[in-house]
Amino acid sequence: MTIRPVSAGIQHAGNLLETAARQAGEHGVRFLSADPAPGERGREQTYPELLGQALRLLGALREAGVVPGRAVALLLEDAEALLPALWACLLGGHPVCPLAAVTGDPERWAAQLTHVAGLLDGPLLITDERTRGTLPDVPGLAVTAIEDLGRVADPIDPAAVRPHPSTRADTALLMLTSGSTGASKAVELTHGNLLASLAAKAEARSLTAADTTLNWISYDHVGALLETHMLSVRAGARQLQVPPAALLTDPLRFLELIDAHRVTSTFAPNFLLGLINKALDQPDRARDLDLSCLRHIITGGEANPVATGVTFLDRLAPYGLRRDVLWPAFGMTETCAGSIYHREFPRADLGAEFAAVGRPVTGMEVRIAAGDGDAAAEPGALGEVQVRGPMVTRGYRNNPEATAAALTDDGWFRTGDLGRLDEGRLSLVGRSKDCVIVNGVNYFSHDLETVLDEVEGVARSFVAAFPTRPRGSDTEQLVVAFAPAPGTASDDNALYRTLVAVRNSVVLHWGFRPALLLPLPEEAFPKTSLGKIQRSLMRRRLEEGAYDDHRKSTEELITRQLGGHVAPEGPTERLLAELYAELFETDPESISATAGFFDLGGTSLDTLRLKNLVEQRLPGTELPLISLFTAPTVRDLAARIEGTRDAGQSGYDPVVPLQTSGTGTPLFCIHPGGGEVLVFVNLAKYFVHERPFYALRARGFDGTAEPFGSWEEMTRCYTEAIRRRQPHGPYAVAGYSFGAAAAFEVAKQLEAEGERVDFVGSFDLSPHIVGMDRFDHAETAANLAMFLGLISRQQLDGLPERLRPLPKEEQHALILDISDARRVTELDVDLEKLTSWMDLAHSLTELARVHRPSGRVGSVTVLYATPLHGSKDEWLHKHLRKWDDFTRGENTYAEVPGEHHTMLDPQHIGAFQAVLRAELNRALSEG
Known part of the structure; x- marks a missing residue:
């Protein structure tokens, strides 16, 4: 099968999909899950189906009054939803701007969206229903959900929707540069830029309908859009699409997918090649691979050490990998991604530290500017790399200053990279701009x-x-x-x-x-x-x-x-030290058996990689992610894996040591209404060498013990567990939300036993757990989902009403369906685990429903944030100050940033810990 060359008569990029649908109708895009099983075929959408869906969406946009020329921003993480919307815009004459969400920082996210709204002259933002519920209100930014458009689009006949007659000079893509706080620029890429670039790429790579490509990069990156997806459409090639996490958590899956789907062309930055090289040290993992199908891997985005590439080729040669398969490349958003390919690697680079990036594609010119000027340097001289050609941007949307700074008077684009030309082959040696390129x-x-x-x-x-x-x-x-x-x-x-x-x-x-x-x-x-x-x-x-x-x-x-260096002992500890070192790119000898995973700098993505590494290196081991939070050191995790500290063997202990160094009075923090203590992990880091930090976790998580049957049983258990850790006072106890009421009861019991309690902390709860009468299972499940970060505060509104008519398991399935996919992965939850968690939370809600506070303690320190409902002032004076009725002395009320459910989130934890530590020091020194 062949597709005719794109002719001069094709005027806009949308024509490419029309051609593919007509001439390669049985080909298309196959979508795999984030954790594809061996042999998984995924869901396929043929090019005719993609075209039909795109035209129906275009019809829906027109019915909504979106006129040609208006920019459309796409905030769609799911490629299966994004691609039809992308082509609807290209066919409809709408400059399209793919976006990536700013997670974990609402203020920065609001600033970014405000910037985009102004930069793109009031675009339409298309997102999904779940994400729409999380968006801040931004003036000038109209928002619609792809699901709403889909409902309008369903009855539309695609044959009745005529594409807009865009010209090659019209803007097709608006790609944001790096810079997430308003500094980002929008690179304008016209239909002519795209057509010229794709034609040159296809010629350089000899891509045809017989090829199969693999993409795992998110579509806010120009490489995913042009280097793989649109180039494949132009050729009529089959495409394989897999989420980034599938490869970043298990790099060898990249090779397995190439083999299973007979991929011929793909993209891999050098850092992924390095991860694969390390992963290949695992015995027998690659023994059944056949990589002879692969013709080229484009590798760009950063410098390519020759040693990494050669090691990759050497290690995989026994599996049929061709010696000339790696093509180091150079490209930018402003050049429609890859525009210079090095097809002579590695033979032309032996003895060099870094590979050259090669020769430009047809139509692209490269020159080296001499000194600080724009005149061409002598052959072999070092200078700024400048390019020009029909695939190079004409500038930045609504930013004439940046456009003028980027283009020379004679029309060359200043890349900001330093390099030299040797017989027409470009080598990069540094950058003139202030940036860092990581992965x-x-x-x-x-x-x-x-x-x-x-x-x-x-x-x-x-x-x-x-x-x-x-x-x-x-x-x-x-x-x-x-x-x-x-x-x-x-x-x-x-x-x-x-x-x-x-x-x-x-x-x-x-x-x-x-x-x-x-x-x-x-x-x-x-x-x-x-x-x-x-x-x-x-x-x-x-x-x-x-x-x-x-x-x-x-x-x-x-x-x-971190307590000094303690050498790992035994095979499991030594293996874990090696895995920690691999993740943190350090010497295994530097990893102490008693240093915490997160104290060493571990992130949520690292936890997924570590989980996979442990389960691969120790076959038969199943490592719940919670283990990394509750047993984060090499020693503790090894003991958990070996079963010597398994909760089922040693009995339930509510106390989770999150930080054990320091000579100050230990702080015991009781879980919120979900029963889990993950929310305290980041907070505990700030008390290293100051005071131990213990969290109390509810009973019922491990499946070997039933949840508490009464409030008295729970608080008595917590009091006894605290006294086992610290037999005598002075004590410091606190709790977050639900946990504050429990902390108050624990403090009373300690005082009743003759002990001194110098600090009782309430993290944003009144003595009465208000609103419990309305907390049925649906209300509890919805609120827990929000506190876990599965859904947003906006999504919570109206969710309990949607859940109540459904059976319990269907309620949980609906919550899982609308949850943030990244957060689901981070928490390692599926329907069974989520159901168990929801049931436990509901049992705690039942305890809270009947709880009535009584008695007094010395004093309470209340840290309060913006409440879920009503104003902060009303929350403070009408509810929180009722603590004055339950204390013998004067209470402290300290405001902290964030909302009730976000006050301990990463963006607020620095301010929160500073207030808490100051109050602890004050209260305990007074004691």
Whole structure:
């Protein structure tokens, strides 16, 4: 089967899908799940089906009054929903802008959407019903759900919907550059840019309808849109689509999918090649693979170390992988992704540290600018890489200043990369712009520095984020240097808390941890006369060893704070230390058996990778993700795996030690209404070497014990468990929401036993657990889903009413269906686990329903946030201040940021812990 070449008569990108539907009707896109089983075939949508659905959606847009030329933003994580909407826009004359949600930070998300609304002149935002419920209200941004459009589109005859006659000069795509706080630019790519780029790519890669491609990149990335999906449509090739998590949690699945589906062409940044190389150390994992089908892997987005690529080719040669399969490449959003391919790897790069990126496709010109000017440099000279051609953007939407800065007077685009040309072959040697490339994605330094400048313990205007690349590393690594605020550097505990806060802020903002945190004195930050930190000079000094003493002292501080180094013992501990080291890219000998996974910098994605690694390396082991929270050290996790601390063998103990160092009075925090203690994990990190932090977890999670039958049974159990850990006072007890009422009862019991309780904390609960009369199973399930982050606050509204008519299991299935897929994966829940959790939460609700507070304690410290219902002032004066009726002394009421259900979330935890620690120190010193 062949598809005729795209002719000059084709005027817009939408014609490509029409051609594929007509000439390659049995081909299309196959969608796999995030955890595809061996042999899974997935769901297939042929090109005629995709075209029909796109035209119906276009008809629905027209019925809604969306006129050609109006931009449409697509916030659709599910590729099966996004692709028809994408083609509806391309066929309908709507410039289309794929978006990625900003998770975990509502304020930043609102700022991004506000920026997009202005940048795109009031676009229509298409999302799904679940996400629509989470969106902030942004002026100038109209929102519709893809499900609503689908209902309108269903009866529409696609044959009656005529595509808009867009021209090659019309804008087709608006792709946002990196920069998540309003600094992002919208790259304009016209229909002509796309057609020229796709034609050149297809020629360079000889892609035809006989090919099968694999994409695992999200569609807010230009590489996913053009390098795989649209290029495959142009060729009429079969496509395989799999979510990113499927490969990032199990890199060898990349090879297994290539074999199972006979993939001929795909994309893999160098960091994925490195992960695969490491994963291939597992015995027998690749023994049945046949990779002879693969013709090329495009690898770009970051520099490609020759050693990584050669190792990949060498390791997989026994499985039929061709020696010339890897094509290092160069491209940008502004050049319609890959536009320069290196088809001579590895033979042309032997002896070099990094591979060249090759020669431009037909129509693309490359030159090296001499010095700081725009004149062409001499052959072989080093300078800025500049490009031009029909696939290069004409500029940025509504940003003439950025457009003027990017284009030379004679029409060349300034890439910001430094390189040289050797006999027409381009090699990159650095960048002239301030950014970090990690795992193939560009991150701008100033974007992160603005956030870190506000972290407690950091001196203002003395933060620098810059890259480094240790020799042999598969990707660049992020370094964050900062000057500690006055008084912080001399206090080990304060400096460690600042290191934790900086690391947590980086993870929250960019989604990965820095490889190196470097506290430096202010004089170590070289600045220009205008006060700009010279990051490139700091990088050079770091790599020359100028900061080695500071680096060593920081490592020693962290080791001390984590309890010193304890060598792993036994095969399970040693294996886990190796896996921790693999995840954190460090020496296994540096991993202490007593250092916590999250104290070492583990993220939620790391937990999924660790779970997979453990289950692969220890066949027959099933590791619930909760184990990583409740047994985070190598020693504890090894014991959990070996069964020596299994709850079924040792009996139920509600106390979960989240942090055990420090000589201060231990803090015991009781779970909220869901019964789980995950919400306290990040909070506990701030008490290292200050005071132990214990959380109390409800009974009934492990399936070996029934939930508590009465309020008295629960609080008596908690009191006894606390006394086993700490036989005598003074005590500090607190609880979040539901847990605050339990903490009050525990404090009363301790006092009744003659013990001193110096701190009783209520995290946003009045003494009366208000509103319990309306909490039936549906209300409990819906609220628990919100507190777990499965659904948003907006989705909660009206959800109990939708649930009540359904049988219990169908209620839980509906909740799972509308839940955030990432959060479902993070919590490792399925319908059975969710049902068990909901049942436990409902049993706690039943206890709360009949609870009536009585008696008094010395005092209560109340930390309060914006309530779920009503105003903060009403919540404080009408409900929270009723604590005054249950204490002998004066209470403290301290406001913290966030809402009732988000006050302990990552974006607020820094402020929350500062208030809590201050109140604890005050109350306990008074005692």
